[in-house]
Amino acid sequence: MSTDTLRFDNKVVIITGAGGGLGKTYALLFASRGAKVVVNDLGGSLAGSGTSNKAADLVVKEIEANGGIAAANYDNIVTNPDGILKTAIDNFGTVHILINNAGILKDSSFAKMSESAFSDVVAVHLEGSFKLTKLCWPYFRNQNYGRIINTASPAGLYGNFGQANYSAAKLGLVGLSETLAKEGFKYNIKCNAIAPIARSRMTENLLPPNILEKLSPNKISPLVAYLGHSSNEITGAIFEVAAGFFGQIRWERSGGVYFKPNDSFTPEAILNKFKDILIFDAGTTQHPKMLNDYNKIYETTSKFEKD
Ligand code: NAD
Numbered sequence: 001m002s003t004d005t006l007r008f009d010n011k012v013v014i015i016t017g018a019g020g021g022l023g024k025t026y027a028l029l030f031a032s033r034g035a036k037v038v039v040n041d042l043g044g045s046l047a048g049s050g051t052s053n054k055a056a057d058l059v060v061k062e063i064e065a066n067g068g069i070a071a072a073n074y075d076n077i078v079t080n081p082d083g084i085l086k087t088a089i090d091n092f093g094t095v096h097i098l099i100n101n102a103g104i105l106k107d108s109s110f111a112k113m114s115e116s117a118f119s120d121v122v123a124v125h126l127e128g129s130f131k132l133t134k135l136c137w138p139y140f141r142n143q144n145y146g147r148i149i150n151t152a153s154p155a156g157l158y159g160n161f162g163q164a165n166y167s168a169a170k171l172g173l174v175g176l177s178e179t180l181a182k183e184g185f186k187y188n189i190k191c192n193a194i195a196p197i198a199r200s201r202m203t204e205n206l207l208p209p210n211i212l213e214k215l216s217p218n219k220i221s222p223l224v225a226y227l228g229h230s231s232n233e234i235t236g237a238i239f240e241v242a243a244g245f246f247g248q249i250r251w252e253r254s255g256g257v258y259f260k261p262n263d264s265f266t267p268e269a270i271l272n273k274f275k276d277i278l279i280f281d282a283g284t285t286q287h288p289k290m291l292n293d294y295n296k297i298y299e300t301t302s303k304f305e306k307d
Contacts, residue, residue: 006229008035012092013228014084016040016077016132017102019055021200022151025221026099027059031068033225036092039063040073040084040102046201048104048124051076077102077128085135097147097228098136100129100173105202107162118165125151125169130176137189146189147228150177154195154240157249170195174238181236182290190235192227195249196220197242214243236289255284258300 008030018027019041031037039059043052056072063070071091075083088095104124106117129150140146155163156170173193180191197203198217207215223241226232238249257273259265270277286296 006225006231007033008097008225008229010034011096011230012036012038012088012094013097013099014038014040014088014095014132014136015099015101016084016128018099019043019059021202022196022198022217022220023099023101024059025217026101026224027070028063028066029221029225030097030228031063031070032066035069035097037063037068037070038073038084038088038091038095039070040075040077040087042074042076042102044104046104047106048120077132078123081128081131081135084132094143095136095139096143096145097149098133099149099151099224099228100132101149101151102128103151103202105163106165109162110164113164118168121165122169122172125166126172126176129173133176133180137184140184140189141187144188145230146184146187147230147232148177148180148184148189148191149224149227150174150191150193152177152193152195152238154197157195157238157240177238178236185235190227190232192235193238194220194223194227195238195240219244250287251289252280253286253288254278254280255286256297 013030013035015023015026015037017023018039023041027037027039039056041056043055044050051074053072053074056074060070060072071087073084073087075081077084085095102124104121106121108117133148136146150173152173153166153170155167156174159167177191177193180189184191197215198220199212199215200217203215204212220241223239223246240247240249254277257276259269263269286293
């Protein structure tokens with residue numbers, strides 16, 4: 001199958017934070033394959049201060065110069081998400097694909113992190129994604145079609161020094177995606193999360209040049225385009241993607257230990273079994289995908305006598 005088969009003619013995509021970095025590569029790729037693109041970016045600094053129309057305007061100009069269709073939007077996803085949706089509706093009539101990509105950094109050690117550094121970062125990444133998705137949701141439901149890609153981060157999956165705010169927001173986006181995947185399923189709304197690493201102003205001062213040169217953001221956009229396409233059936237998944245690597249992340253639960261009712265339920269009993277609780281044995285580990293997967297635990301424990 002030719003890669004050009006994956007086209008987006010008559011599809012409308014909103015991409016937040018698309019004035020630079022990763023979002024810009026998404027905007028150019030979707031537009032090159034026929035999508036009508038809302039290029040949102042408030043044009044602020046890495047920490048979120050200031051505004052400028054320039055970043056979004058330049059991306060729209062580049063798309064139009066290539067023969068594509070795009071509209072610029074300069075609204076802040078936190079304070080005016082309605083304006084972003086309005087740009088899509090006024091220009092293109094609806095929205096089919098939402099890429100929640102806008103983000104800021106306010107890094108500091110946890111000991112020094114201010115409350116505002118925490119809440120500002122959570123506001124842009126997590127609340128901003130929530131607000132805009134909430135506005136797009138009725139359109140997705142009514143047209144029985146929607147694709148959402150949320151931008152998580154390896155920092156959210158694993159934690160990272162100096163990023164307590166950012167990692168909390170990013171793992172929050174994983175939880176949001178997993179729930180939207182379930183609630184959107186019967187409406188053909190697919191919601192997935194990516195955890196990328198790429199060269200951008202977010203990473204250019206953190207990583208050495210020899211690593212940065214391998215981390216083109218163009219190596220992330222193909223997965224985002226695929227997840228945004230009608231042929232994608234997967235939902236509620238998390239993908240780690242960097243430098244040409246594409247992999248899926250999933251939850252793994254250890255085989256665990258079942259205490260019988262006549263065992264003593266004491267901290268010392270936990271101490272005695274703690275090594276066993278931590279064993280990830282290929283034969284007994286599970287990969288739960290929903291809350292109901294706890295039924296397996298209830299079923300097993302209910303085989304024991306009632307305590
Ligand atoms: P970037 O700074 O180049 O892009 C982020 C864009 O979001 C900027 O253009 C900025 O102006 C815009 N923005 C910020 N706050 C906004 C707001 N309130 N409303 C509208 N626009 C806003 O950085 P990037 O690396 O391209 O980051 C894109 C996304 O990828 C972010 O969510 C980031 O956290 C995530 N991410 C990036 C990496 C990486 O290695 N670059 C790693 C993990 C996750």
